[in-house]
Amino acid sequence: MRFWVLISLVLLSENLLAQATLDTVRNRGFLQCGVNTGLAGFAQPDSRGVWRGLDVDFCRAVAAAVFGDAGKVRYTPLTSQQRFTALQSGEVDVLARNTTWTIVRDTSLGLNFVGVNYYDGQGFMVPKKLGVKSAKELNGATICVQPGTTNELNLADYFRANNMKFKPVVIEKLEEVLAAYFAGRCDAYTTDQSGLVALRASRAPQPADHVVLPELISKEPLGPAVRHGDDRWFDIVKWTLFATVEAEELGLSSKNIDAQAKSANPSVQRFVGANGDIGKMLGLDNRWAYNIVKQVGNYGESFDANLKPLGFERGLNRLWNQGGLMYAPPIR
Numbered sequence: 001m002r003f004w005v006l007i008s009l010v011l012l013s014e015n016l017l018a019q020a021t022l023d024t025v026r027n028r029g030f031l032q033c034g035v036n037t038g039l040a041g042f043a044q045p046d047s048r049g050v051w052r053g054l055d056v057d058f059c060r061a062v063a064a065a066v067f068g069d070a071g072k073v074r075y076t077p078l079t080s081q082q083r084f085t086a087l088q089s090g091e092v093d094v095l096a097r098n099t100t101w102t103i104v105r106d107t108s109l110g111l112n113f114v115g116v117n118y119y120d121g122q123g124f125m126v127p128k129k130l131g132v133k134s135a136k137e138l139n140g141a142t143i144c145v146q147p148g149t150t151n152e153l154n155l156a157d158y159f160r161a162n163n164m165k166f167k168p169v170v171i172e173k174l175e176e177v178l179a180a181y182f183a184g185r186c187d188a189y190t191t192d193q194s195g196l197v198a199l200r201a202s203r204a205p206q207p208a209d210h211v212v213l214p215e216l217i218s219k220e221p222l223g224p225a226v227r228h229g230d231d232r233w234f235d236i237v238k239w240t241l242f243a244t245v246e247a248e249e250l251g252l253s254s255k256n257i258d259a260q261a262k263s264a265n266p267s268v269q270r271f272v273g274a275n276g277d278i279g280k281m282l283g284l285d286n287r288w289a290y291n292i293v294k295q296v297g298n299y300g301e302s303f304d305a306n307l308k309p310l311g312f313e314r315g316l317n318r319l320w321n322q323g324g325l326m327y328a329p330p331i332r
Protein backbone atom coordinates (compact mmCIF):
# COMPACT_ATOMS: atom_id res chain seq x y z
CA MET A 1 0.00 0.00 0.00
CA ARG A 2 2.64 2.48 1.09
CA PHE A 3 4.62 1.51 -2.00
CA TRP A 4 1.78 2.56 -4.29
CA VAL A 5 1.33 5.86 -2.46
CA LEU A 6 5.01 6.54 -3.01
CA ILE A 7 4.80 5.60 -6.68
CA SER A 8 1.77 7.88 -7.20
CA LEU A 9 3.56 10.73 -5.47
CA VAL A 10 6.60 10.28 -7.69
CA LEU A 11 4.45 10.18 -10.81
CA LEU A 12 2.46 13.21 -9.67
CA SER A 13 5.57 15.26 -8.93
CA GLU A 14 7.13 14.30 -12.26
CA ASN A 15 3.98 15.46 -13.95
CA LEU A 16 4.06 18.74 -12.05
CA LEU A 17 7.74 19.21 -12.87
CA ALA A 18 7.08 18.56 -16.52
CA GLN A 19 4.37 21.24 -16.54
CA ALA A 20 6.44 23.89 -14.87
CA THR A 21 8.63 25.47 -17.54
CA LEU A 22 6.88 28.84 -17.19
CA ASP A 23 7.48 28.84 -13.43
CA THR A 24 11.09 27.73 -13.86
CA VAL A 25 11.70 30.53 -16.34
CA ARG A 26 9.95 33.12 -14.14
CA ASN A 27 11.83 32.09 -11.01
CA ARG A 28 15.13 32.14 -12.86
CA GLY A 29 14.37 35.64 -14.10
CA PHE A 30 15.41 35.08 -17.71
CA LEU A 31 14.77 32.82 -20.69
CA GLN A 32 17.53 30.42 -21.69
CA CYS A 33 17.43 30.24 -25.47
CA GLY A 34 19.38 27.80 -27.63
CA VAL A 35 20.69 29.50 -30.79
CA ASN A 36 23.24 29.05 -33.56
CA THR A 37 26.95 29.35 -32.80
CA GLY A 38 27.08 32.18 -35.35
CA LEU A 39 24.93 32.46 -38.45
CA ALA A 40 24.53 35.99 -39.81
CA GLY A 41 20.89 37.04 -40.04
CA PHE A 42 19.68 34.26 -37.74
CA ALA A 43 21.83 34.37 -34.59
CA GLN A 44 25.22 36.00 -34.24
CA PRO A 45 26.76 38.43 -31.75
CA ASP A 46 27.48 41.86 -33.28
CA SER A 47 30.74 43.77 -32.79
CA ARG A 48 29.60 44.78 -29.29
CA GLY A 49 28.69 41.20 -28.35
CA VAL A 50 24.93 41.77 -28.66
CA TRP A 51 23.14 38.77 -30.18
CA ARG A 52 21.18 39.63 -33.35
CA GLY A 53 19.08 37.79 -35.90
CA LEU A 54 15.68 36.37 -36.79
CA ASP A 55 16.04 33.51 -34.29
CA VAL A 56 17.40 35.88 -31.64
CA ASP A 57 14.36 38.12 -32.19
CA PHE A 58 12.19 35.07 -31.58
CA CYS A 59 13.91 34.45 -28.22
CA ARG A 60 13.41 38.13 -27.40
CA ALA A 61 9.73 37.88 -28.34
CA VAL A 62 9.22 34.98 -25.90
CA ALA A 63 10.94 37.02 -23.16
CA ALA A 64 8.73 40.02 -23.98
CA ALA A 65 5.63 37.80 -23.71
CA VAL A 66 6.72 36.18 -20.44
CA PHE A 67 8.45 39.07 -18.63
CA GLY A 68 7.29 42.15 -20.51
CA ASP A 69 11.02 42.63 -21.14
CA ALA A 70 12.68 41.40 -24.33
CA GLY A 71 16.07 41.80 -22.69
CA LYS A 72 15.56 38.97 -20.23
CA VAL A 73 17.23 36.31 -22.36
CA ARG A 74 20.52 34.44 -22.20
CA TYR A 75 21.82 32.64 -25.24
CA THR A 76 23.36 29.20 -25.46
CA PRO A 77 25.22 28.75 -28.76
CA LEU A 78 24.72 25.19 -30.02
CA THR A 79 26.22 23.24 -32.92
CA SER A 80 24.01 21.10 -35.14
CA GLN A 81 25.00 18.06 -33.05
CA GLN A 82 24.51 19.59 -29.60
CA ARG A 83 21.16 21.32 -30.07
CA PHE A 84 18.70 18.48 -29.36
CA THR A 85 20.30 17.20 -26.15
CA ALA A 86 20.49 20.77 -24.86
CA LEU A 87 16.72 21.07 -25.22
CA GLN A 88 15.92 17.54 -23.98
CA SER A 89 18.08 17.94 -20.86
CA GLY A 90 16.52 21.28 -19.88
CA GLU A 91 19.71 23.27 -20.50
CA VAL A 92 17.58 25.55 -22.71
CA ASP A 93 13.86 26.40 -22.54
CA VAL A 94 13.48 26.99 -26.26
CA LEU A 95 15.53 26.04 -29.29
CA ALA A 96 15.45 28.80 -31.93
CA ARG A 97 18.20 27.72 -34.25
CA ASN A 98 17.48 27.24 -37.97
CA THR A 99 16.14 23.79 -37.17
CA THR A 100 14.06 21.82 -39.64
CA TRP A 101 10.73 20.45 -38.47
CA THR A 102 10.72 16.71 -39.28
CA ILE A 103 8.65 13.79 -38.03
CA VAL A 104 11.65 12.09 -36.40
CA ARG A 105 12.46 15.18 -34.36
CA ASP A 106 8.81 15.77 -33.52
CA THR A 107 8.34 12.20 -32.26
CA SER A 108 11.37 10.14 -31.26
CA LEU A 109 13.54 13.13 -30.30
CA GLY A 110 10.74 14.33 -28.03
CA LEU A 111 10.36 17.84 -29.43
CA ASN A 112 7.35 20.00 -30.21
CA PHE A 113 7.89 22.39 -33.08
CA VAL A 114 5.79 25.50 -32.54
CA GLY A 115 5.56 26.42 -36.22
CA VAL A 116 7.81 27.77 -38.95
CA ASN A 117 9.72 31.05 -38.79
CA TYR A 118 11.54 30.52 -42.10
CA TYR A 119 10.50 28.31 -45.03
CA ASP A 120 13.66 27.06 -46.68
CA GLY A 121 15.15 24.28 -48.79
CA GLN A 122 18.59 22.72 -49.10
CA GLY A 123 21.03 23.91 -51.71
CA PHE A 124 24.67 23.78 -52.80
CA MET A 125 27.40 26.40 -53.00
CA VAL A 126 30.37 25.92 -55.31
CA PRO A 127 33.44 27.97 -56.21
CA LYS A 128 32.63 29.98 -59.34
CA LYS A 129 35.88 28.88 -60.98
CA LEU A 130 34.59 25.28 -61.20
CA GLY A 131 32.08 26.50 -63.80
CA VAL A 132 29.33 24.26 -62.35
CA LYS A 133 25.84 25.56 -63.16
CA SER A 134 23.60 22.83 -61.73
CA ALA A 135 23.66 20.31 -58.89
CA LYS A 136 23.18 17.62 -61.57
CA GLU A 137 26.80 18.29 -62.62
CA LEU A 138 28.14 17.26 -59.20
CA ASN A 139 28.61 13.54 -59.97
CA GLY A 140 31.82 12.40 -58.24
CA ALA A 141 32.19 15.63 -56.25
CA THR A 142 33.59 15.95 -52.74
CA ILE A 143 30.95 17.66 -50.60
CA CYS A 144 31.33 19.37 -47.22
CA VAL A 145 28.44 18.95 -44.76
CA GLN A 146 27.78 19.14 -41.01
CA PRO A 147 26.68 16.01 -39.10
CA GLY A 148 23.41 15.89 -37.15
CA THR A 149 21.65 17.85 -39.88
CA THR A 150 18.87 17.03 -42.30
CA ASN A 151 21.39 18.19 -44.89
CA GLU A 152 23.60 15.15 -44.35
CA LEU A 153 20.64 12.82 -44.97
CA ASN A 154 19.13 14.70 -47.93
CA LEU A 155 22.52 14.82 -49.62
CA ALA A 156 22.74 11.02 -49.69
CA ASP A 157 19.11 10.73 -50.91
CA TYR A 158 19.61 13.25 -53.70
CA PHE A 159 22.70 11.57 -55.12
CA ARG A 160 21.16 8.13 -54.89
CA ALA A 161 17.93 9.27 -56.54
CA ASN A 162 19.93 10.82 -59.38
CA ASN A 163 22.28 7.87 -59.73
CA MET A 164 25.31 9.98 -58.91
CA LYS A 165 28.28 9.39 -56.61
CA PHE A 166 29.82 11.79 -54.09
CA LYS A 167 32.40 11.81 -51.34
CA PRO A 168 31.13 13.39 -48.10
CA VAL A 169 33.48 15.42 -45.88
CA VAL A 170 31.59 15.51 -42.58
CA ILE A 171 32.83 18.10 -40.08
CA GLU A 172 31.01 19.03 -36.86
CA LYS A 173 32.09 22.63 -36.25
CA LEU A 174 30.77 25.36 -38.52
CA GLU A 175 34.13 27.23 -38.48
CA GLU A 176 35.93 24.07 -39.53
CA VAL A 177 33.55 22.94 -42.24
CA LEU A 178 33.68 26.45 -43.74
CA ALA A 179 37.46 26.55 -43.49
CA ALA A 180 37.60 23.21 -45.31
CA TYR A 181 35.29 24.42 -48.09
CA PHE A 182 36.93 27.81 -48.52
CA ALA A 183 40.38 26.14 -48.59
CA GLY A 184 39.21 24.03 -51.54
CA ARG A 185 39.08 20.69 -49.70
CA CYS A 186 35.53 20.22 -51.04
CA ASP A 187 34.07 20.92 -54.47
CA ALA A 188 30.79 22.00 -52.86
CA TYR A 189 29.25 22.91 -49.51
CA THR A 190 25.67 21.95 -48.79
CA THR A 191 23.19 23.27 -46.24
CA ASP A 192 19.91 25.24 -46.16
CA GLN A 193 19.82 27.92 -48.84
CA SER A 194 19.43 30.59 -46.13
CA GLY A 195 22.67 29.32 -44.59
CA LEU A 196 24.47 29.40 -47.92
CA VAL A 197 23.36 32.97 -48.67
CA ALA A 198 24.21 34.18 -45.16
CA LEU A 199 27.57 32.40 -44.98
CA ARG A 200 28.66 33.48 -48.45
CA ALA A 201 27.87 37.10 -47.55
CA SER A 202 29.45 36.99 -44.08
CA ARG A 203 32.24 34.39 -44.17
CA ALA A 204 33.58 33.97 -47.71
CA PRO A 205 36.99 35.64 -48.21
CA GLN A 206 35.54 36.80 -51.60
CA PRO A 207 31.73 36.32 -51.75
CA ALA A 208 31.74 36.89 -55.52
CA ASP A 209 33.97 33.82 -55.97
CA HIS A 210 31.13 31.49 -54.93
CA VAL A 211 27.78 30.67 -56.47
CA VAL A 212 24.68 29.18 -54.92
CA LEU A 213 23.28 26.62 -57.39
CA PRO A 214 19.62 26.98 -58.43
CA GLU A 215 18.33 23.59 -57.19
CA LEU A 216 16.59 23.15 -53.88
CA ILE A 217 16.76 19.45 -53.07
CA SER A 218 14.47 19.37 -50.01
CA LYS A 219 11.90 21.17 -47.90
CA GLU A 220 13.46 22.77 -44.82
CA PRO A 221 10.74 24.38 -42.72
CA LEU A 222 12.83 25.99 -39.98
CA GLY A 223 11.15 26.65 -36.67
CA PRO A 224 11.49 27.01 -32.92
CA ALA A 225 10.94 23.95 -30.72
CA VAL A 226 10.25 23.07 -27.08
CA ARG A 227 10.36 19.74 -25.19
CA HIS A 228 7.51 17.29 -25.05
CA GLY A 229 5.55 17.29 -21.80
CA ASP A 230 4.59 20.88 -21.07
CA ASP A 231 1.53 21.96 -23.03
CA ARG A 232 1.26 25.36 -21.35
CA TRP A 233 4.80 26.28 -22.34
CA PHE A 234 4.21 24.90 -25.83
CA ASP A 235 1.16 27.20 -26.12
CA ILE A 236 3.11 30.26 -25.00
CA VAL A 237 5.97 29.73 -27.42
CA LYS A 238 3.61 28.80 -30.28
CA TRP A 239 1.39 31.86 -29.85
CA THR A 240 4.44 34.08 -29.56
CA LEU A 241 5.34 33.05 -33.10
CA PHE A 242 1.75 33.55 -34.29
CA ALA A 243 1.58 36.97 -32.62
CA THR A 244 4.56 38.21 -34.66
CA VAL A 245 2.88 37.08 -37.90
CA GLU A 246 -0.59 38.32 -36.91
CA ALA A 247 0.88 41.72 -36.02
CA GLU A 248 2.25 42.08 -39.52
CA GLU A 249 -1.12 41.11 -41.00
CA LEU A 250 -2.89 43.65 -38.78
CA GLY A 251 -0.37 46.32 -39.79
CA LEU A 252 0.97 46.63 -36.24
CA SER A 253 4.67 47.44 -35.92
CA SER A 254 7.03 48.56 -33.17
CA LYS A 255 6.74 52.08 -34.64
CA ASN A 256 2.95 52.41 -34.75
CA ILE A 257 1.56 50.08 -32.08
CA ASP A 258 1.01 52.82 -29.50
CA ALA A 259 -1.02 54.86 -31.97
CA GLN A 260 -2.81 51.78 -33.34
CA ALA A 261 -3.70 50.57 -29.83
CA LYS A 262 -6.23 53.41 -29.74
CA SER A 263 -7.97 52.22 -32.92
CA ALA A 264 -11.52 50.91 -32.73
CA ASN A 265 -10.65 47.74 -34.70
CA PRO A 266 -11.78 44.85 -32.44
CA SER A 267 -8.96 42.56 -33.62
CA VAL A 268 -6.41 45.20 -32.67
CA GLN A 269 -8.15 45.81 -29.36
CA ARG A 270 -7.96 42.09 -28.54
CA PHE A 271 -4.38 41.85 -29.77
CA VAL A 272 -3.07 44.65 -27.56
CA GLY A 273 -5.01 43.37 -24.55
CA ALA A 274 -7.39 46.34 -24.29
CA ASN A 275 -10.26 43.87 -24.68
CA GLY A 276 -10.60 40.29 -23.48
CA ASP A 277 -8.28 38.06 -21.47
CA ILE A 278 -6.14 36.37 -24.07
CA GLY A 279 -2.89 36.90 -22.18
CA LYS A 280 -4.42 35.43 -19.02
CA MET A 281 -5.52 32.34 -20.93
CA LEU A 282 -1.83 31.76 -21.70
CA GLY A 283 -0.86 32.39 -18.07
CA LEU A 284 0.64 35.73 -19.09
CA ASP A 285 -0.08 39.43 -18.82
CA ASN A 286 -2.80 40.64 -21.20
CA ARG A 287 -0.21 42.93 -22.78
CA TRP A 288 1.95 39.94 -23.86
CA ALA A 289 1.41 40.53 -27.61
CA TYR A 290 1.66 44.33 -27.32
CA ASN A 291 5.00 43.85 -25.55
CA ILE A 292 6.28 41.55 -28.30
CA VAL A 293 5.47 44.04 -31.05
CA LYS A 294 6.50 47.15 -29.10
CA GLN A 295 9.87 45.72 -28.08
CA VAL A 296 10.79 43.32 -30.88
CA GLY A 297 8.52 44.19 -33.83
CA ASN A 298 6.38 42.09 -36.16
CA TYR A 299 7.69 39.21 -38.31
CA GLY A 300 8.26 41.40 -41.36
CA GLU A 301 10.20 44.00 -39.37
CA SER A 302 12.48 41.29 -38.04
CA PHE A 303 12.93 39.80 -41.52
CA ASP A 304 13.76 43.21 -43.00
CA ALA A 305 16.16 44.16 -40.22
CA ASN A 306 18.09 40.89 -40.14
CA LEU A 307 17.85 39.19 -43.52
CA LYS A 308 17.26 41.91 -46.11
CA PRO A 309 20.72 43.46 -45.62
CA LEU A 310 22.24 40.07 -46.54
CA GLY A 311 20.33 40.01 -49.83
CA PHE A 312 17.39 37.77 -48.83
CA GLU A 313 14.03 37.96 -50.63
CA ARG A 314 10.79 37.35 -48.68
CA GLY A 315 9.67 34.63 -51.16
CA LEU A 316 7.71 31.87 -49.40
CA ASN A 317 8.08 33.82 -46.18
CA ARG A 318 5.65 36.51 -47.27
CA LEU A 319 2.28 36.58 -45.54
CA TRP A 320 -0.37 34.20 -46.90
CA ASN A 321 -2.39 37.12 -48.29
CA GLN A 322 0.68 38.36 -50.19
CA GLY A 323 1.51 35.08 -51.90
CA GLY A 324 3.54 33.47 -49.11
CA LEU A 325 3.05 30.76 -46.47
CA MET A 326 3.10 32.82 -43.27
CA TYR A 327 -0.30 32.34 -41.69
CA ALA A 328 -1.36 32.73 -38.06
CA PRO A 329 -4.57 31.17 -36.72
CA PRO A 330 -7.04 33.67 -35.23
CA ILE A 331 -6.03 35.35 -31.99
CA ARG A 332 -9.48 35.29 -30.45
Ligand SMILES: N[C@@H](CCC(=O)N[C@@H](CS)C(=O)NCC(=O)O)C(=O)O
Pocket residue numbers: 036037038039078079080081098099100146148149150151172173174191192195196220222
Ligand atom coordinates in the same frame (compact mmCIF):
# COMPACT_ATOMS: atom_id res chain seq x y z
N1 LIG B 1 18.07 22.99 -41.02
C1 LIG B 1 19.02 21.91 -40.94
C2 LIG B 1 20.46 22.41 -40.88
C3 LIG B 1 20.72 23.33 -39.74
C4 LIG B 1 22.20 23.56 -39.49
O1 LIG B 1 22.70 23.09 -38.45
N2 LIG B 1 22.90 24.27 -40.40
C5 LIG B 1 24.31 24.55 -40.22
C6 LIG B 1 24.85 25.30 -41.43
S1 LIG B 1 24.04 26.85 -41.77
C7 LIG B 1 24.50 25.40 -39.00
O2 LIG B 1 23.65 26.17 -38.63
N3 LIG B 1 25.65 25.28 -38.34
C8 LIG B 1 26.00 26.09 -37.19
C9 LIG B 1 26.75 25.33 -36.15
O3 LIG B 1 26.72 24.10 -36.13
O4 LIG B 1 27.34 25.98 -35.30
C10 LIG B 1 18.71 21.04 -39.74
O5 LIG B 1 17.87 21.42 -38.93
O6 LIG B 1 19.31 19.97 -39.60
